[in-house]
Amino acid sequence: MIEHYRVYRKHGVWLNSPRMQKYHDRISQESFLHAHSIDAAQEAFYKACKTAKANRDDGASYPHKKKFYRTTIWKNTGIRKRGNHLLLALARGNEPIAFRLPSSLSVLEGKQFLEVRLAYNKNHRKYEWHLVIETGIEPRISTGTNVAGVDLGEIHPAAITDGQQSIIISCRELRSLNQYRNKRLAELKSLQATKKKQSRRWWIIQRRINRFLAKNKAQRRDLEHKISRAVVDWCILHQVGTLVIGDVCDVADGKRLNRKSRQKVSNWSHGQIRKYIAYKAEAEGIVVNDEVNEAYTSQTCVYCGRKRKPKGRIYSCECGQTYHRDIGGAANILSRFCYGELSKVDAPYPFFFRPHSKVSQSVALRSLYGTE
Structure with a gap:
């Protein structure tokens, strides 16, 4: 640079x-x-x-600050495998760096290791090996012909419907983790502010903050993976060939929100969940479209087309219809994708599924719909 x-x-x-x-x-x-x-x-x-x-x-700016650490990358031309160890080449005249592979990776061939990265984890304050591996597993060819819509939410991470059946992935633990992180982080930062910066006590509290953030991040990541797996399992059981996800990237842009609402939106990990759903679905041969505009999908009645902003999760319309608000949003996303307009797909009564339950997700879904 x-x-x-x-x-x-x-x-x-x-x-x-x-x-x-x-x-x-x-x-x-x-x-x-x-x-x-x-x-x-x-x-x-x-x-x-x-x-x-x-x-x-x-507001993005070009690289202009010198970094104190950066990720070092080894391409496949500098990677060799010897027994249970991976050898990373250095400049001529230097011995390669060697590290032992875990048992799950030691059975792979050397050509399957495409890239190795030495990355610094700021939370754990240590370096980690990140490996890019070619598994050789080809994506499946989906036989499903149905189309399903997905509405991502801050309270309920995902609501899915194909117009005939629907499900709400309810994971309040994820929201609870976000709220606890904000509360605990505020306490630690307040305590740290009373200490002299860069002092011994200041660094003790900073290490405590780093450990807490690392643990919280791992817990949230685990739940996000379980949510995305539950979505894909439901699609497989219902022969879904195309999955339509509403685009919520700009959901709060240009809006004046109060402090609590801003905090909730900033904690909403819809990008990670959408990414996890996309690659899991593509591995099963399901086509994913995540560019459908979700504007007014939750505010528009799926039966008569009237618009109103309801309070809570239940949508009650003047036409006499009552349904779950998130399923209505998923139905309207599906309607906009299939017909180019809203209120063309019904909102069936949903089944609530908790992906954090100790019962296996696939077992729970199969028992619900009577499949083996």
Whole structure:
């Protein structure tokens, strides 16, 4: 990054990635890292520049601060497997880095390891090995022909319907974890504010905060995976071939919300859940469309088309129909995808499913619908 901006200031030339690699190879001295690891670092800089350029309207800035640590990448050309150990090549004349593989990965062949990353975990304050592996498992070919709509929510993480049957994935534990994190973090930060910055007591509290955030993140991630697995299992049981997810990325943009509402929206991990659902569904051969506009889907009656903003989870309309608000949103998302307008798909009575239950998700779903 420093060399790139130095060339730009002196000569007014913005070097692209191939030219920068040649320039760096010419001026660089003896290096400790493998040549392809250096190339990966340079490519990451230009990838960050490309991302910043695409998001300049949202306030993104180009890389301009020197990092104290960064992820080091080994490509497949610098990876070898010897017994139960993985060898990572360094520059010529240096012995490779070796680390022992867990038993679940030691049975894989060397060519299945596509990339290895040495990443620093700020919460645990230590380095971790991240591996990219080719499992060889091909995505299944789905035989389902049905289409289902998914409404992501902050209270109920997901509501699904295909117009005939519906289910609400209820996981209040995820919301409880978010609320506890905010409360506990406020207590620790308040205690830390009474100490001198960078003092011994200050760092003791900071390490406590890091441990707490790491544990909370792992708990939330576990629940998010269970939610996404429950969604995909329901789709498999109901022969769903296309899954439509409402786009809620801009749900609070441009709105004046009170403090509690802003906190709830900021804690809402709809992006992670959508990503987990997408890759699990694609592995089962289910096509995922997550670009359907969800505007007014929960406020529009699925039977008569009237609009009103209800309080609570029950939607009662002047036409006399009453149904669950989240299922109504999923039905309208499905209607907008299939017919181009709202109120064309009914909202069936939902079944509430708790993915955090000790009972296996697949067993619970199969017992519910009488399948083996």
